[in-house]
Amino acid sequence: MNCKTLKLHFVDFLDGSVKPSLKEGLEQHISSCPKCRQSVASAADVSTVFRRLPRHSAPPQVFQQIQKRISNPRTAPPYKLQLRRLLVPVAGAAALILALVSLEISSPNAPVREVVFIDIDRDLNSHQKELLNSMDPFATISAADLLGFTEENERDTPTDKGK
Amino acid sequence: MSAGSEPDHELLSLWLSGDSKKSEQGFTRAYHKYQARIMSLALRITGDHSAAGDVVQETFITVFEKIHGFRGQSLFSSWLTRIGINFALERKRKDSRLVGFFPKGTEDEESTADGSEIEDLRGSSPEQQSVDREFEAAVQSIIQRLSDKYKVVVLLRYMEELSYEEVADVLQCSVGTVKSRLNRAHKMLEGTLGPVVEKFGLRSQPTTSANEL
Numbered sequence: 001m002n003c004k005t006l007k008l009h010f011v012d013f014l015d016g017s018v019k020p021s022l023k024e025g026l027e028q029h030i031s032s033c034p035k036c037r038q039s040v041a042s043a044a045d046v047s048t049v050f051r052r053l054p055r056h057s058a059p060p061q062v063f064q065q066i067q068k069r070i071s072n073p074r075t076a077p078p079y080k081l082q083l084r085r086l087l088v089p090v091a092g093a094a095a096l097i098l099a100l101v102s103l104e105i106s107s108p109n110a111p112v113r114e115v116v117f118i119d120i121d122r123d124l125n126s127h128q129k130e131l132l133n134s135m136d137p138f139a140t141i142s143a144a145d146l147l148g149f150t151e152e153n154e155r156d157t158p159t160d161k162g163k
Numbered sequence: 164m165s166a167g168s169e170p171d172h173e174l175l176s177l178w179l180s181g182d183s184k185k186s187e188q189g190f191t192r193a194y195h196k197y198q199a200r201i202m203s204l205a206l207r208i209t210g211d212h213s214a215a216g217d218v219v220q221e222t223f224i225t226v227f228e229k230i231h232g233f234r235g236q237s238l239f240s241s242w243l244t245r246i247g248i249n250f251a252l253e254r255k256r257k258d259s260r261l262v263g264f265f266p267k268g269t270e271d272e273e274s275t276a277d278g279s280e281i282e283d284l285r286g287s288s289p290e291q292q293s294v295d296r297e298f299e300a301a302v303q304s305i306i307q308r309l310s311d312k313y314k315v316v317v318l319l320r321y322m323e324e325l326s327y328e329e330v331a332d333v334l335q336c337s338v339g340t341v342k343s344r345l346n347r348a349h350k351m352l353e354g355t356l357g358p359v360v361e362k363f364g365l366r367s368q369p370t371t372s373a374n375e376l
Contacts, residue, residue, distance in 0.1 A: 010349065011342040015327075043349045045356040048365050049302055050321030054295060056212075058202040058219040063194060066223050070190075088260060 001029040006036050014043050169196065171239040178230065194223055197240065200323060201247035207306055207318050208251040209258065218254055222247040241332040244319075248333070252311055298363050305355050313348035320345060 006026055012018045013026055030036045169192060178189025201222050205215035225246055233242060287295070306314055319330045320341075330341045360366050 007346075011345050014349075039349070039353060042353040042357065045360045045366075046317065046349060046352050047321050049356045049359055050317060051324065052298070052365060053203075053207075053302060053322050054299060055199045056202045056206050056215070058198045058216055062216050062219050063198070065220055066194070066227075069220075069224055070227055088257075 001025040003029075003033060003036055006030065006039075010039070010043070014040070014047070175239060190223075190227060193226075193239075193243075197243055198223070200244065203322065204244070204247060204315075204318055205251040205254070207303070207322070208248070208311070208314065209255045210303060210307060211258065214254050214258060215251070218247060218250045221250045225250075237332045237335070238329070241329065244323075244333045245335070248315055252315075255311075294363070298359070301359050301362070302356075305352070305359070308355070309348060309351060313344055313351060316341060316344040317348045317352075 006013065006029060009018050009022065009026065013023065016023075018026065030040055171193075174189050174193045174196065176189075177185050178193065180186060180189070198219055201219050202215050205218035206212060209215055209218065222243065226243055233239065237245075306318075309317065315334070316330060319325045319333060320327070325333070327338045327341050331338045334341065
């Protein structure tokens with residue numbers, strides 16, 4: 001018997017569930033090995049202390065609250081739990097927004113955005129204007145076509161309409 | 164027969180009888196049988212009386228809502244305990260993220276404020292209660308050093324005095340895993356509880372035999 005054998009059967013030894021022959025051998029080893037003796041004594045302390053820990057009973061209002069929630073399922077869960085559930089996402093979102101705004105303001109390379117007004121009536125003939133204003137979903141010409149925004153290669157792309 | 168000693172199958176047959184009055188009785192008895200287990204485990208995991216009370220509430224509401232889906236693949240007590248442990252671990256994680264926002268009160272403030280009771284202290288003298296609270300605080304500070312995986316196994320095995328098979332049933336793992344975690348937990352706790360045992364006079368005899376453990 002050696003330290004390794006005890007390590008292998010440690011929990012069963014503590015529990016007293018090892019075979020008598022093995023138990024005898026382990027006990028002999030423990031009596032001659034200070035390190036293993038210390039481990040067994042310490043394990044005994046763990047067992048003693050945890051078994052001695054007092055049991056707690058829930059306060060009476062917990063059961064009252066449960067009965068209330070069972071009879072009225074829409075009753076809110078414990079206040080603290082609910083509040084704390086909300087706090088993290090709200091605080092996180094606020095921090096993210098602040099960070100993004102400060103980045104946008106402080107960045108020296110932030111692109112300057114210009115607002116361009118387009119006069120859509122410019123260069124359109126009366127038929128084109130009529131088509132644009134008709135909102136006809138089956139019109140064969142799109143607003144983009146009318147305004148000349150569609151690239152040549154896009155126009156050539158085969159579509160389902162042609163099939 | 165008191166609720167504490169009533170077999171689970173009797174509680175469940177009452178609870179699931181279909182009769183609303185009997186059903187309420189069954190649930191109430193199950194609550195009184197297991198609330199202290201869930202409260203004590205939740206308290207050791209979260210370290211907070213108020214949080215432990217919330218965990219008890221959420222556990223029994225969940226059990227009430229899901230009881231018809233309980234298929235008996237594990238023991239009712241294991242199923243309920245597993246739900247309670249999961250709520251307690253979830254609550255601990257959430258509270259630890261919020262520690263910076265809401266500094267926690269001291270343990271004494273919490274326990275007097277929420278009205279929870281130490282079952283074993285009922286009727287004992289104020290001096291004894293004081294000593295026991297000191298003992299509890301000393302052990303709690305050591306428990307918190309263990310990671311959850313090991314803490315839960317130690318609590319179920321030694322505080323709740325469940326067998327290895329029952330611990331495995333609660334945690335949905337093998338008996339070998341339970342023993343291995345317990346072995347590791349003993350290693351982690353080695354030497355830490357000796358001073359507590361000495362201070363509170365818990366040592367009986369020097370032990371080298373498993374029979375004395």
